Amino acid sequence: xxxxxxxxxxxxxxxxxxxxxxxxxxxxxxxxxxxxxxxxxxxxxxxxxxxxxxxxxxxxxxxxxxxxxxxxxxxxxxxxxxxxxxxxxxxxxxxxxxxxxxxxxxxxxxxxxxxxxxxxxxxxxxxxxxxxxxxxxxxxxxxxxxxxxxxxxxxxxxxxxxxxxxxxxxxxxxxxxxxxxxxxxxxxxxxxxxxxxxxxxxxxxxxxxxxxxxxxxxxxxxxxxxxxxxxxxxxxxxxxxxxxxxxxxxxxxxxxxxxxxxxxxxxxxxxxxxxxxxxxxxxxxxxxxxxxxxxxxxxxxxxxxxxxx
Amino acid sequence: xxxxxxxxxxxxxxxxxxxxxxxxxxxxxxxxxxxxxxxxxxxxxxxxxxxxxxxxxxxxxxxxxxxxxxxxxxxxxxxxxxxxxxxxxxxxxxxxxxxxxxxxxxxxxxxxxxxxxxxxxxxxxxxxxxxx
Numbered sequence: 001x002x003x004x005x006x007x008x009x010x011x012x013x014x015x016x017x018x019x020x021x022x023x024x025x026x027x028x029x030x031x032x033x034x035x036x037x038x039x040x041x042x043x044x045x046x047x048x049x050x051x052x053x054x055x056x057x058x059x060x061x062x063x064x065x066x067x068x069x070x071x072x073x074x075x076x077x078x079x080x081x082x083x084x085x086x087x088x089x090x091x092x093x094x095x096x097x098x099x100x101x102x103x104x105x106x107x108x109x110x111x112x113x114x115x116x117x118x119x120x121x122x123x124x125x126x127x128x129x130x131x132x133x134x135x136x137x138x139x140x141x142x143x144x145x146x147x148x149x150x151x152x153x154x155x156x157x158x159x160x161x162x163x164x165x166x167x168x169x170x171x172x173x174x175x176x177x178x179x180x181x182x183x184x185x186x187x188x189x190x191x192x193x194x195x196x197x198x199x200x201x202x203x204x205x206x207x208x209x210x211x212x213x214x215x216x217x218x219x220x221x222x223x224x225x226x227x228x229x230x231x232x233x234x235x236x237x238x239x240x241x242x243x244x245x246x247x248x249x250x251x252x253x254x255x256x257x258x259x260x261x262x263x264x265x266x267x268x269x270x271x272x273x274x275x276x277x278x279x280x281x282x283x284x285x286x287x288x289x290x291x292x293x294x295x296x297x298x299x300x301x302x303x304x305x306x307x308x309x
Numbered sequence: 310x311x312x313x314x315x316x317x318x319x320x321x322x323x324x325x326x327x328x329x330x331x332x333x334x335x336x337x338x339x340x341x342x343x344x345x346x347x348x349x350x351x352x353x354x355x356x357x358x359x360x361x362x363x364x365x366x367x368x369x370x371x372x373x374x375x376x377x378x379x380x381x382x383x384x385x386x387x388x389x390x391x392x393x394x395x396x397x398x399x400x401x402x403x404x405x406x407x408x409x410x411x412x413x414x415x416x417x418x419x420x421x422x423x424x425x426x427x428x429x430x431x432x433x434x435x436x437x438x439x440x441x
Binding site: 068086091140145 | 338340368373375398422423424426
């Protein structure tokens with residue numbers, strides 16, 4: 001169970017960190033209606049989200065390492081007895097070390113970008129770290145274990161996580177930036193509410209050019225990954241793994257439908273007083289469903305593949 | 310037909326033809342396919358080595374193979390080493406048994422890991438009768 005939670009936190013943090021980079025590098029430069037100070041403030045908060053996400057990856061990684069060592073440990077052996085061969089001479093260990101380096105790169109990069117959030121080149125280091133974070137789950141999952149179409153399976157997994165980061169990550173970061181957090185007494189500062197509303201008005205219309213390629217990448221790579229693992233279409237409803245994939249597909253379709261509704265129906269109403277609360281509600285629902293999708297993804301990694309039950 | 314339309318049609322054709330072509334290339338987790346001695350085998354001579362064949366190449370450096378002899382409180386366990394595996398895709402993991410086994414009941418207790426980190430283990434019981 002702890003392995004699933006650790007994987008889930010890893011996916012959520014990876015997607016959010018990637019979304020923070022997508023926002024700073026692809027969305028904000030097109031927010032021409034905002035002044036420099038507003039853009040800088042948004043970029044700084046995005047960097048803050050990136051820092052928190054990168055920090056969350058550290059305990060998740062340690063938990064996954066401990067779990068892997070426990071699974072390999074013989075009775076009576078110290079926990080870390082098998083750490084050296086696991087990390088230095090296995091594919092899982094290579095993936096773990098690569099992910100650790102990517103986490104460090106992202107963390108340092110986000111901290112660096114936080115210092116001067118308006119400077120685009122400062123976002124290159126965290127973006128490289130996030131690319132590494134998107135690539136490394138493929139080295140620790142079903143894809144790398146395959147002995148047929150390994151390169152295709154790994155490429156599809158990398159594209160899948162990257163697509164999720166560009167789409168769900170960007171929406172997640174915008175959702176977090178567009179929420180006014182209450183203080184200790186449960187009171188929400190009206191200035192913060194108005195700032196959060198203004199951010200949603202500014203950023204939501206900019207989502208489609210980043211979200212659409214992200215959705216396309218996610219769906220195409222998801223189809224390829226699923227087809228590589230299915231032995232028959234019927235696996236989608238007869239096998240546990242297939243049922244999880246089917247549930248994931250339905251939930252992703254709901255998020256796409258909500259996104260389309262936001263774009264076509266709620267988007268044009270965003271300037272009206274009642275437009276922003278409706279949009280915020282829809283975004284929160286999208287994000288809750290996205291969290292569920294990532295949880296199912298974490299469960300899928302440890303679920304027997306079709307034909308193995 | 311303009312360039313954009315051609316790209317769209319090409320992607321669609323790739324999806325319609327290419328993706329179904331991948332079906333059946335199912336990826337399965339690592340599994341033990343067979344062993345020497347085989348499970349529940351009754352041998353008339355002590356085996357000189359243990360061989361484990363897997364459906365995929367396992368991670369040798371984190372693999373362990375132990376041999377237990379006896380039952381319950383009198384059971385004795387020892388690790389078999391060094392483990393080796395040839396480069397061939399279907400090569401088994403091999404472990405020397407060491408000194409010849411006396412007649413009795415034995416179990417091979419093994420644990421290994423797939424490239425994707427999937428850990429699996431198992432026990433292979435066998436008997437040696439009238440060993441010389």
